Amino acid sequence: MKKELIITVIEGINRFKAGMGGVFGYSDLSNIMGTYSTVTNSRAIQKLVKAKILTRIQRGFYVTRPFDLFTLSQRLAPDSYISMDSALAQRGFIGTIPKERLSVVWMKPRAKKIKTPNGDIIYCSLSADLFFGFEMQGAIAMATPEKAFIDMLYFYTKGRRFVIDPLTEVDVSRLNKKSVNAYLKKYKNPKFVKFARRILNA
Helix, strand or coil: CCHHHHHHHHHHHHHHCCCCCCEEEHHHHHHHHCCCCHHHHHHHHHHHHHCCCCEEEECCEEECCCCCHHHHHHHHCCCEEECHHHHHHHCCCCCCCCCCEEEEEECCCCCEEEEECCEEEEEEECCHHHCCCEEEECCEEEECHHHHHHHHHHHHCCCCCCCCCCCCCCCHHHCCHHHHHHHHCCCCCHHHHHHHHHHHCC
16 A cells, blocks of 8 residues: 555644544545545545544444544434533533433434543434434534433433433423423323423423
């Protein structure tokens, strides 16, 4: 393998990593290399992983140092959004910032944990009828504070635990009660709705 190709890839990675949050898919790296050989591309990527310039997260996805965990979570699962304690911390609703863990919601039938050098991404499964209440911040889908807290209560009732106590460590007075009530109307479990309204004073 030509040394010039490896140099080209490293230069391309350094040029684009800030704008891409340090996250590269196989196709991104192939475009940087500018070759049409899958074998050549794969060998070059393997060399970069061995040299610790790239870290393989899962098939087809690699990161540099540093990289953005939020960006990675969205690249791995485009149909997902940041929620629960991660979204509440990002929006300043809790004082404790979850370190080395990112809480994400998706519609796949099972939860999944992906380990990365910056911490774990926890994908929690939510049915399609409850997949709402988020907005785009650039390329990142982020739950509104109201939906992030409702999601956290929902998964709390299913046994998931967080870096904070969702029942006592969130300033619910800052939440928009109109949005809370609109969201809760979409939940079909009356026991959960009653529990959430009690905690939220809605």
